[in-house]
Amino acid sequence: MDVYKPLGLALLVLLGLCSQYALRNKGAALDSRPNSAASGWATFSWPFAAEPGEGPRRTLLQDVENDKHADEVVKQLIARLNASRLAPLPSKPEERCALTRGTWCLQYHLQAPVPRFPPPYFDKPCPNDCNGVGNCNYEHGMCYCPAGWGGPDCSQPRKRPCHHMGSDKRDAGWHNLTAWSHTRCAGVCDDDVAMCYCPADTKYGHREAPPGAKPGAPPEQRGRPLFMCTPGTDKDGKKVEWGGTPYEDIFGPEGWCNADKPKFTCPCRLDGLLGLTCTEVVEQTCINQCSGHGECNQGFCKCHAGWYGVDCGLRRAGALPQVGDQWTTKPWIEPTLTHTVATEDPPLTPTRRRPYIYVYDMKSDFGTDLMQYRIEGSHCLYRSFTRANQSSFVGYNAYAAEPVLHELFLTSEHRTLDPEEADFFYVPVNVGCLFDVYGWNEIPRWPRGLLGPRTHGATMMQREAMRWLNATFPHFARRGGRDHIWMHPHDEGACYVWKEMWPGVMLSHWGRMDFPHASNTAYGQDNYSLPLHHASHPGDWRDHTSLTHPCFDPKKDLVVPAFKQPQLYNKSPFLGAPVKERDIFAFFIGDLRMEPGRDPPCRYSRCIRQRLYNISRDQHWKEAHGVLFGERKDIGNDASYSELLARSKFCFVLPGDGWSPRWEDAVLHGCIPVVIMDDVQVVFESLVDVSLFSLRIAESELPRVVDVLKAVSDQRLAEMQAHLAKVWHRYRYMGLRMLDDSARSLMWGYRADAGGKAPRTPGSEYSTSRQDDAFATILQWLYHRIPEVHGTQGSREGAAAAGAGALVEAIGAVSDGAGVAAA
Structure with a gap:
């Protein structure tokens, strides 16, 4: 949008100049005019006036006062x-x-x-055109x-x-097994994904495609839906356990499966279904919405046809460009x-910068299967479609940094x-999504048939993904996996990854440094210290x-921000919200798990939250110091979480079962x-x-x-x-369409409320920009790591990737005053 600002300024100036002519009330003469000095009129000659000897010269007489007024109007327009x-x-760098x-x-x-x-x-064909149900990756066939x-085709x-x-x-x-399960079905099962529907012998039952229909035909x-909607009795009144x-x-x-207007309703749950009877069909959610080509x-x-990739964003060789859906x-x-x-x-920009990142299309077992198995529509996502196909952010997904x-x-x-030419390889394995569906069904489980802790299942899935990569492509073995990037959104990050993966780049939200280490979680299914x-x-x-390894190695790994969409910090002065008086001295609101029997060993949060809560009561923090600490019931509902943060001087950053997004x-x-x-x-x-602002x-x-x-x-x-105002932008993600639009909408709203004046709060200049955001910070750091990862320190390639070391040192020497900290 910035490219239009000079044009807009020029148009406003032109409008201001034109207003001078509109303000004229004394007319113009073609070839006779009063003496300008005597009348107080200025003379203006049209730039297209006739040359001497070509006839009468067209002129415009301007009122001096009107001229001054018009100039003032232009100045005001420019100021606005x-x-x-x-x-x-x-x-400057x-x-x-x-x-x-x-x-x-x-x-x-x-x-x-x-x-x-x-x-x-690429145009390497696939067997049997993938049976008409799958996608052919034309790069690898x-x-x-x-x-x-499944299968090769x-x-x-x-x-x-x-x-x-x-x-x-x-x-x-119904009576020969009494155990409940998420995917136990009282109707008929769609056994592609373990989704339950009303049976075919009811009015609103699930009826499959007829025999002989092509593979993948819709029902x-x-x-x-009948997912997790189960009867307590059979038709004879016998109890169903x-x-x-x-x-x-x-x-x-008059029940759910037969009545047009049932007296009882089951939840829709499935992505793409809304309404009282789940008849409102909306768009389902996929990675980058299939790029409009799927x-x-x-x-x-x-x-x-002609497109491929996990997001249908790649065009087959020879296929013509097409307008997207x-x-x-x-x-919508x-x-x-x-x-x-x-x-x-052709490329829209003539140049590019390193690092170059190759993004794998992972086998469905490690990626899209998890999305299709999730059933609960909001799981594993950061956005979805609501009524009338309006796009919306998901309320909260702790692991949303993954998608x-x-x-x-x-x-x-x-x-x-x-x-x-890749410097690094990104491996998108949906381990965060696995945590949402693990244990709901016998599939997916790694290894098959074993229901261990979620942490064990996630590790085994990553191990199988690594082995698949190594067996299918040559890139992992080339540098022993050092150039492969893995995301670990779980509560305790990369503490328990398979040791053959550990040489790679581990991105997580948990920067635990001690070794040896043991799990701190209070949730048994996530305890990675249990023997198995x-x-x-x-x-x-x-x-x-x-x-075999620590949770985090600062030499090769990075602690990255958890995902926060702009509405979650909508009261921040950095987004243009009116600056609030910081009348709360210190603040924390969150889960304490202090109910009797909930966490007897006090493992959650290392017992820090619980101990601080008790101290805050003993020392009367709220009454004596203006400190708000506790759960929502302790704080009250008078203000939103974002407003309370914007009013606080200090905010506590305390662990949960592992990481917690309190820093962000x-x-x-x-x-x-x-x-x-x-x-x-x-x-x-x-x-x-961080010592400069925390x-x-x-x-x-x-x-x-x-x-x-x-x-x-x-x-x-x-x-x-x-200091915080200079770096806050590095802790939020931008660069995706919905994120950019949301931030702009918030800032524009605050600007309108201020009479058209943009915020001038320090840091607000970044409110709508993706410059040096969290993702850019990750990429900039990855560039710095190229020589070490490639083993080229001291070589010509390493010197180039290091950014002309002598110049870097020279700038670093003079940059202390600009706030560049020493290593």
Whole structure:
């Protein structure tokens, strides 16, 4: 949008000049006019006036006072335009690298751009056209199959039966197994994904495609969902141990499966179904919404002819460019689509920068299967479609950085489609999504048939993904996996990854440093310190995982921000919200788990939250110091979470079962973070000098917390707040269409409320910009790591990737005043 600002300014000036002529009330003469000096009139000659000897000369007489008034109008228009614009963003490398540690940031900005070329195209055919149900990856000639189908050509059944399902896809006996399961079905099962529907013999039952229909044909009638909607009795009134709803409410004449307006309703749950009776069909959610070149089926993109890739964003060699569905049949998906830079042909920008990232299309078992198995529509997503196909952010998904980073890597200007030139390889394995569905059904489980802790299942899935990569492509073995990037969104991050994966780049939200280490979670299914023996791995799994490496190595790994969409920090002054008086001295609101029997060993949060809560009551923090600490019932409902953060001077950053997004909450609202968790690095602590805008208090000092905060002078507090305004943008994700639009909408709303004046709060210049955001910070750091990962330190390639070391050192030497911290 910035390219239009000079044009807009010019048009406003032109309008102002034209207003001079509109203000004229004394006319103009063609060839006779009064003496200008005597009349007080100025003379204006038209630029297209006739040359001497060509006839009468057309002139315009201007009133001097009107002329002054018109000039003032123009000045006011220009002033209003300038007032509506945000302050300029930093442009010099040393300014953009404010408060960073070392030279990673400067190295990135000082690298010499290289020419960008059109993308490569591929046309390697797939067997049997993937049976018409899968997608052919024309780069490798491999079929990628949706749930329900498998084999080299997607022709072999690959089922996920409902729990205790019989051969007729009905339950094998309501009374011969009393155990409940998420996917136990009282109706008929869609055994591609273990989804339950009303049976075919009811009015709104599920009726499959007729015999002889082509593979993947839709059902004759989808039917009403019955997922986790189970009867408490059979038709004879006998109790069903695993159900709870009266039989007639589901299967009776006025029940859910038969009545047009049933007296009882089951939840829709499934992505794409809304309304009281689940008849309102809306768009389902897929990665980058299939780029407008495919149909979304519960997370699997079935690509249109000539297109392929997990997001249908790649064009087959020889296929003609096509207008996407967002411009033809599905205009509602347009607000969700992010432009993919790597596929531009011709490139829209002449140059590019390293690092070059190759993004794998992972086998469905590790990616889209998890999306199709999730059933609960909001699981595993950061956005979805609501009524009338309005796009909306999902309320909360703790692991949402997983789909966000996948879309960002796919659409980034740093993506390369040529693996031979890649500096790094991104491996999108949906381990966060696995946590949402693990244990709901016998599938997916790794290894098959074993229901261990979720952490064990996630590790085994990642191990199988690594082995598949190694068996299918040559890239992992080339550098022993050091150049492969893995995302670990779980509560305890990368603490328990398989040891052969550990040399890679681990992105997580958990920067725990101590080794040896043991799990701190209070949730048994996530305890990675539980011993487990299985034939798939010799001995105890811990001997291959958590006992062999730390959770985080700052030399090769990175603690990245959790995902926060702009509405979650909508009261932040950095987004343009009116500046609030910070009348709350210190603040924390969150889960304490202090109910009797909920967490007897007090493992949750290392017992930090619980101990601080008790101390806050004993020392009367609220009454004596204006500290708000507790759960929502303790704080009250008078203000939103975002408003409370924006009113606080200090905000506590405390662990949960592992990481907790309290650092992001504080930073994004301009609240000084107070970190209390020993031996744990916070987000980007290895890259940014966080000591300049945060405080760290040892766990042993909990009784002295308020004294420590009271000792911070007003001057130091102001300095820390000023530093925070220079780096807050590194802790939020931008660059995806919905994120950019949401941030702009918020800022524009606040600007309108202020009479058209843009915010001038320090830091607000970044409110609508993706410059140096969280994803950009990750990429800049990755560029710095190229020589080490490639083993080229000291070589010509290493020197180039290091960004002309002598120049970097020279700038670093003079940048201290600009806020570049020493390593």
